Amino acid sequence: MAKRKTKFMCQSCGYESPKWMGRCPGCGEWNQMVEEVNITGKTRRGALHHTASDTTSQPSPITSIQTDIEPRVETKSTEFNRVLGGGVVPGSLVLIGGDPGIGKSTLLLQTSSQLAELNKKVLYISGEESVKQTKLRANRLHVTSSELYLFAETNLELIHQTILNLSPDFVVVDSIQTVYHPEVTSAPGSVSQVRECTGELMKIAKTKGIAIFIVGHVTKEGAIAGPRLLEHMVDTVLYFEGERHHTYRILRAVKNRFGSTNEIGIFEMKESGLEQVExxxxxxxxxxxxxxxxxxxxxSMEGTRPVLVEVQALISPTSYGNPRRMATGIDHNRVSLLMAVLEKRVGLLLQNQDAYLKVAGGVKLDEPAIDLAVAVSIASSFRDQPTRPADCLIGEVGLTGEVRRVSRIEQRVQEAAKLGFTRILVPAKNIGGWKVPEGIRLIGVDTVEEALQQAFLPS
Structure with missing residues (x-):
């Protein structure tokens, strides 16, 4: 006879304990321990206990394994294709996370429609809305393809059976936190349910060659809800970012087994849905x-694409004992480092100044090539002296005040030339060995002080 036991599992990291605790010893989070029923003495068909193949496989020499892989399927959205690494890979498992109301369901419904228009059979499974509610959104987005099938279900066994009967080319599950396995005793959205359901979907994707997209809820800190195991299991993890009060959305890859993890896709939310920004x-x-x-x-380079963005700085005398340092879109520690370099190497007295920095448009920059632009913005606001409007700045700043070489300088300069910039301040070591676009004047600088002398308008 099966014996029922209870255990407590952390919903953030999956830590198990025989008794309830206010704080999880594994991750340190508070009030995350949830009681779950564990049935012993009974063989439970867990998804993770299956092998990756329906048949028993045998070890094979690597030289005898065939690598005939189906080509990627490209959608009509070049931004979506770029983030995935060139298109949808058959048999892949893609996880998409984002804040509530950011447009995850809209993005996947539009993508499903584009795939269906390529004569691909697409199954859209909604666990949060009825079929009629999904149809209303489809009408607003002008989705009318007959190859797109809607299915409202949260039972994983019924979902599995439907996939076997329909044999679709692509599957969308919205969302993984609403799907439950009947043989798992915990509630939908718990660590056990998310782990088991994702494992079952991964098995379907790998054995049937079906590309599956799953939507994941995020926590208030912005991370995908559930254990980190979820992100390890899938092939690709995408984050859909943006502010709900702005129309622009950024699709960013943080894990991709089939492409670069530095790519971003930019969309604009309109009444008719998401439109890509060329x-x-x-x-x-x-x-x-x-x-x-x-x-x-x-x-700045975002994967293989150069993007020109505006860096803004506001420096003002502090009213407190300790000056404030606030940054949006830039690492706070990078700002403090550059301000220390300006004070030590250039002589700007910033220790009694509040500093507020922002990257316009909601973009997050994390590469070293933005150092020179951030440093010049801080000095420009401190001196209340504007920079030249047709200048673009590229370079990494070292602790001794030197401007260091950056990668892909030619692509950055070509993008600046397209938008009408005529002068570009670059590291002196980057000049030479490549063709400069017509109408562009390159100015090589070795130190931050040289860059400040060149960047400001004459007073």
């Missing part, structure tokens, strides 16, 4: 103020 640099710079101090433009 030239994001122009969008980010369209509201830039001319002749304002504390504003510079930097050419």
């Amino acid at each position: 030239n994001p640099s122009e969008i980010f710079l369209e509201e830039r103020s001319k002749g304002a101090s504390g504003s510079t433009v930097v050419a």
Whole structure:
């Protein structure tokens, strides 16, 4: 006879304990221990206990294994294709996370429609809405393909059987936290349910060659809810970012077994749905103020794409004992480091100044090539002296005040030339060995002090 036992499992990291605890010893989170029923003495068909193949496999020499893989399936959205690494890989498992209301369901419904228009059979499984509610959204997005099938279900066994009967090419599950396995005793959305359901979907994707997209809820900190095991199991993890009060959305890859993890796709939310932004640099710079101090433009690389964004800085005398340092879109520690370099190597007295920095457009920059633009923005606001409006700055700043070489300088300069910039401040070591676009004047600088002498308008 099966014996029922109870255990407590952390919903953040999956730590198990025989008794309830206020704070999880594994991850340190509070109030995350949830009681679950564990049935022993009975063989439970857990998804993770299956092998990756329906048949028993045998070890094979690596030289005898055939690598005939189906080509990627490209959607009509070049932004979505770029983030995935060139298109949807058959048999892949893709996890998409994002804040509530950001547009995850809209993105996947539009993608499903584009795949269905390629004569691919797509099954859209909704665990949060009825079929009629999903149809209402499809009408608003002008989705009318007959190859797109809607299915409202949360029982994993019924979902599995439907996939076997329909034999679709692509499957969308919205969302993984609403799906439950009948043989798992915990509630939907718990660590055990998410782990088991994702494992079952992974088995379906690998054995049937079906590309499956699953939507994952996020916590208030912005991470995907559930154990980190969920992100380890899938092939690709995408984050759909943006502010709900702005129309622009950024699709970012943080894990991709089939492509780069530095790619981003930019979309604009309109009444008819999400539309891709072909030239994001122009969008980010369209509201830039001319002749304002504390504003510079930097050419940042996002994967294989150069993006021009505006870096803004506001330096003002502090009213407190300790000056404030706030940054949006830039690492706070990087700002403090660059301010220390400006104070030590250039002589700017910033220790009694509040500093507020922001990357316009909601983009997050984390590469070293933005250092020079951030440093010049801080100095421009401190001196209340505007920079040249047709200048673009590229370079990494070292602790001794030197400007260091950056990668892919040619692509950055070409993007700046497309948007009408005529002068570009680059590291002196990057000059030479490549063709400079017509109409562009390159200025090589070795130190931050040289860059400040070149960047400001004459007073």
